[in-house]
Amino acid sequence: MDNIKTDGEIEIMRENALLVSRTLAEVAKYIEPGVSTRKLDEVAEKYIRDHNAEPGFLGYKGFPNTLCISLNNVVVHGIPSDYILREGDIVSVDCGTKMKGFYGDSAYTFAVGRVSPEAEKLMKETKESLYKGIEQAVEGNRMGNLSYAIQSHVEQFGFSVVREMVGHAIGRKMHERPDVPNYGRKGRGPYLRSGMVICIEPMINLGKKEIFQERDGWTVKTADGSLSAHYELTVAVGKDKADVLSTFEFVENVLNKKS
Ligand code: MG
Ligand code: MG
Numbered sequence: 001m002d003n004i005k006t007d008g009e010i011e012i013m014r015e016n017a018l019l020v021s022r023t024l025a026e027v028a029k030y031i032e033p034g035v036s037t038r039k040l041d042e043v044a045e046k047y048i049r050d051h052n053a054e055p056g057f058l059g060y061k062g063f064p065n066t067l068c069i070s071l072n073n074v075v076v077h078g079i080p081s082d083y084i085l086r087e088g089d090i091v092s093v094d095c096g097t098k099m100k101g102f103y104g105d106s107a108y109t110f111a112v113g114r115v116s117p118e119a120e121k122l123m124k125e126t127k128e129s130l131y132k133g134i135e136q137a138v139e140g141n142r143m144g145n146l147s148y149a150i151q152s153h154v155e156q157f158g159f160s161v162v163r164e165m166v167g168h169a170i171g172r173k174m175h176e177r178p179d180v181p182n183y184g185r186k187g188r189g190p191y192l193r194s195g196m197v198i199c200i201e202p203m204i205n206l207g208k209k210e211i212f213q214e215r216d217g218w219t220v221k222t223a224d225g226s227l228s229a230h231y232e233l234t235v236a237v238g239k240d241k242a243d244v245l246s247t248f249e250f251v252e253n254v255l256n257k258k259s
Contacts, residue, residue: 003171013171015099020106025251025253026047036084038080073226089111090111090119133146133202139193151184160207167179
């Protein structure tokens with residue numbers, strides 16, 4: 001069955017999406033060499049609770065924190081810790097909220113100070129691939145077209161797409177059907193319908209696509225130790241154009257002020 005939201009539900013989801021977007025911007029203010037990833041988690045949790053919402057990830061399947069913080073060769077689901085950010089790190093921050101019965105979910109990969117040209121390129125093109133995917137989130141299109149747009153964009157640079165983890169529809173549950181893969185073929189997969197709300201979240205490796213999970217049951221790393229980047233936005237599929245519910249505008253305003 002198609003997972004279609006009403007206009008009213010989409011507006012509540014937009015509130016969640018904007019809160020997540022603002023939370024990431026608050027976290028962005030603190031990202032610099034010398035700060036622990038645990039501190040970023042505390043900033044996010046306080047900000048979410050101060051805005052009458054709950055952290056969406058805390059306790060989700062037993063996850064211990066508000067943010068997933070994934071450094072360098074960590075693809076996703078890193079756990080905040082006493083690790084101190086260092087110049088040259090890249091750090092993916094993934095944040096969820098729950099408010100008025102619905103979830104929000106968004107991620108952004110940050111540079112800590114100056115990073116290598118390869119890291120810079122990986123981040124830039126991973127984010128670009130997300131926007132390529134969003135362009136395809138229109139009624140009547142197939143999911144495979146969206147997936148293909150992401151995959152073909154990053155593979156032209158020799159980067160690779162993680163297969164085991166994918167984007168997802170979102171609503172009263174964090175992860176709903178259908179899946180939103182970051183690899184695929186045009187003309188395949190479910191048809192997109194106006195009112196579907198999906199999280200598009202390319203997870204892209206500088207080296208090979210293979211990954212493994214650490215013994216903590218969460219942290220996912222690249223098998224070859226190469227860097228990985230991750231960006232995520234929530235969009236409602238539209239008749240002619242996707243309605244992008246979350247935004248990187250707040251984050252990027254903070255980053256532009258810093259530089
Ligand atoms: Mg996420
Ligand atoms: Mg997600």
